[in-house]
Amino acid sequence: MTKVLTDSRSIRIKGRSFLAVVLSPDLPLDQWLVRLDDLAARSAGFFLDRPVVLDVTDLTIDRKQLKELIEELGKRNVRIMGVEGARPSLLGPGMPAAMKGGRPASDFEVEAAAKKPAVETVEVMPAAPVVVEARMPTPSIIVREPIRSGQSLIFPEGDVTVIGSVSSGAEVIAGGSVHIYGALRGRALAGSVGNASARIFCRKLEAELLAIDGIYKTADDLAPELRGKAVQLWLEGEAIMAEKLI
Helix, strand or coil, rough: CCCCCCCCCCCCCCCCCCCCEEEECCCCCHHHHHHHHHHHHCCCCCCCCCCCCECCCCCCCCCCHHHHHHHHHHCCCCCEEEEEECCCHHCCCCCEEEEECCCCCCCCCHHHHCCHHHHHHHECCCCCCEECCCCCCCEEEHHHEEEEEEEECEEEEEEECCCEEECCCEEEEECCCEEEEEECCCCCEECCCCCCCCCCEEEEEHHHHHHHHCEEHHHHCCCCHCCCCEEEEECEEEEEEEEEEC
């Protein structure tokens, strides 16, 4: 019996742009996993439901070691969506897909962007966890509402200014600098796409986690005299520096 297909509807394929966390382990892996456990313990939920790419570009490991590393990350509820920088011989059935060509920002048409204003205001609704993603390469956004627990504000194209507070359990991720005109009780990640000159400014420092260009500090790492104060933070080499704002 021959079945005749009469449904002429096409398959719809859409493009999407997502911001993923990139983990770049270093050797020895057991010590790196200890540091990862320390981060997870002091910033609960940091990797929960977050796409993660494993970058092994600078690692000299074999397939067995890579597989064991992915398994160890899985035990920590870190789900690897893809592996970047791996030789073809390292990957295969049952392993995450190879990834390449990642860009630090979205791919936009310059002509369309030129017609947009330089500064955009984005309103964050106090509902379920929400991600704000810019559709044009504007250098900054301004958020006029507080960022509540469970919410994520993500803007990889530039600076983020929040005229309000960032609650515990909330996070702000910016490709540039982060400015908080209120209490910073959650997480702030500046320079998320490789910008070592990014800074974090806040009127009242009570953060759970701070990061600039992948280098992080947790609440336990902060000097006691900085807590509750107006502070700016910046990167010097592999260390986050901080000072009070007058």
